[in-house]
Amino acid sequence: MTTAAATPAEGRSRRGGYVLSGVALRGVICAVPGAPVANSVIAQTLGDQAVADVVKMVGVETRHWAAPDQTSADLCAAAAERLLEKLQWEPDSVDALIFVTQTPDHPLPASACLLHGRLGLATDCQAFDVNLGCSGYVYGLWLAASLIQSGCRRVLLLAGETSSRLVDPSDRGTAVLFGDAGSASAIEQDSAAPTLRFRMGTDGAGAGALMVPQGGFRPVDPDRAFTLDPTRLHMDGGEVFTFTLREVPKLVADTLADAGLAGEAVDAYLLHQANRFMLRHIGKKIGATDAERLPINIDRYGNTSSATIPLLLADDMAERLTAGATRLMLVGFGVGLSWGAVLGEFGPLACAEVISA
Amino acid sequence: MQNLYAGLAEIFEIDASEVGPDTVLANHNWDSLAIVSTIALVDEICGELLDGAALNACVTASDIVALIPQAKAA
Numbered sequence: 001m002t003t004a005a006a007t008p009a010e011g012r013s014r015r016g017g018y019v020l021s022g023v024a025l026r027g028v029i030c031a032v033p034g035a036p037v038a039n040s041v042i043a044q045t046l047g048d049q050a051v052a053d054v055v056k057m058v059g060v061e062t063r064h065w066a067a068p069d070q071t072s073a074d075l076c077a078a079a080a081e082r083l084l085e086k087l088q089w090e091p092d093s094v095d096a097l098i099f100v101t102q103t104p105d106h107p108l109p110a111s112a113c114l115l116h117g118r119l120g121l122a123t124d125c126q127a128f129d130v131n132l133g134c135s136g137y138v139y140g141l142w143l144a145a146s147l148i149q150s151g152c153r154r155v156l157l158l159a160g161e162t163s164s165r166l167v168d169p170s171d172r173g174t175a176v177l178f179g180d181a182g183s184a185s186a187i188e189q190d191s192a193a194p195t196l197r198f199r200m201g202t203d204g205a206g207a208g209a210l211m212v213p214q215g216g217f218r219p220v221d222p223d224r225a226f227t228l229d230p231t232r233l234h235m236d237g238g239e240v241f242t243f244t245l246r247e248v249p250k251l252v253a254d255t256l257a258d259a260g261l262a263g264e265a266v267d268a269y270l271l272h273q274a275n276r277f278m279l280r281h282i283g284k285k286i287g288a289t290d291a292e293r294l295p296i297n298i299d300r301y302g303n304t305s306s307a308t309i310p311l312l313l314a315d316d317m318a319e320r321l322t323a324g325a326t327r328l329m330l331v332g333f334g335v336g337l338s339w340g341a342v343l344g345e346f347g348p349l350a351c352a353e354v355i356s357a
Numbered sequence: 358m359q360n361l362y363a364g365l366a367e368i369f370e371i372d373a374s375e376v377g378p379d380t381v382l383a384n385h386n387w388d389s390l391a392i393v394s395t396i397a398l399v400d401e402i403c404g405e406l407l408d409g410a411a412l413n414a415c416v417t418a419s420d421i422v423a424l425i426p427q428a429k430a431a
Contacts, residue, residue: 053390054390057393173389236409237392239410241397245406277397281397
């Protein structure tokens with residue numbers, strides 16, 4: 001009588017996986033600040049050779065940086081206004097606003113409340129922030145889908161970051177890698193929509209691998225010697241890379257197994273744009289090596305944290321997604337350490353574009 | 358281990374004949390980028406994920422080789 005463990009098909013054998021139905025993505029708009037910033041600008045601080053060494057690995061050629069008075073909420077507001085206009089959604093038809101960011105306008109209130117006011121949403125619309133980064137877009141979709149299953153009809157998911165404010169310009173590991181962007185996605189109740197399969201996880205023991213040590217309410221250990229400004233982002237690239245190689249191929253395989261699908265059945269994998277070398281390596285492991293099935297845009301936008309997956313949807317995938325339906329797996333992973341994947345048919349979208357803010 | 362040495366030569370941008378067990382990593386810019394590349398290299402060759410901190414502590418190429426059976430045992 002070796003039961004549950006021996007028969008994985010039975011019961012809740014694989015934890016962390018969820019199926020949701022009746023939820024449709026209608027459109028995605030991204031907003032990037034200003035003109036693209038070339039590597040030569042960063043080389044003025046770090047030197048040509050140091051920048052060239054990092055670029056060879058991470059693959060970033062240009063990125064956008066927000067102006068000093070421009071925030072993640074500003075970028076997301078610009079994207080959301082365009083999205084509402086394109087979809088012809090009246091502001092008071094939105095039931096919930098979720099804002100995923102690690103660079104809010106203020107310690108309090110939640111920037112989602114400020115965005116609610118700016119967008120003129122109804123007073124019976126809920127609004128809240130979610131503090132997640134690279135995995136945040138998948139978590140945001142999961143939350144939006146869950147709200148819809150709880151009775152909401154229309155949800156705005158805003159996800160954006162101004163990581164340029166968090167990096168230490170003298171740290172070549174992060175100064176070259178990160179870019180700024182905001183996004184807005186429209187999610188709507190639709191009983192005819194195909195099923196979405198989510199899978200999420202966390203490894204809090206690895207939280208120190210990506211951290212801004214100072215700026216919250218926990219005092220910093222006065223004896224701790226920092227090589228970088230403690231109010232800026234500290235990233236242990238080796239740890240993050242090992243974590244990604246350990247968890248992401250497994251996450252992809254488990255999500256496919258939940259759906260009973262082979263990898264070839266997925267039209268494209270939209271992976272968080274962490275680092276080009278890492279993406280290509282994972283691509284080989286999951287059997288997606290061409291631009292059609294593994295789009296990469298880190299060369300143009302850098303790593304924009306929770307906005308990388310919406311940037312893939314609104315840029316590289318825009319034509320395919322506005323023309324028809326396509327089966328995608330969206331995979332986010334990073335700070336937390338936290339990860340999430342969603343597999344399903346997406347499209348046709350009413351709009352998918354990148355605007356300047 | 359010839360694959361590993363050839364891969365390290367590629368990471369260090371030197372000729373494969375110049376890399377062997379006694380190669381001193383510090384002479385070839387053994388930094389976080391080289392370590393990340395080596396993690397990927399070892400994963401590709403034998404499907405083992407080495408620890409970044411352990412790689413950081415390696416002095417010679419043979420120290421990297423020595424980590425691989427440990428990764429298998431773990």
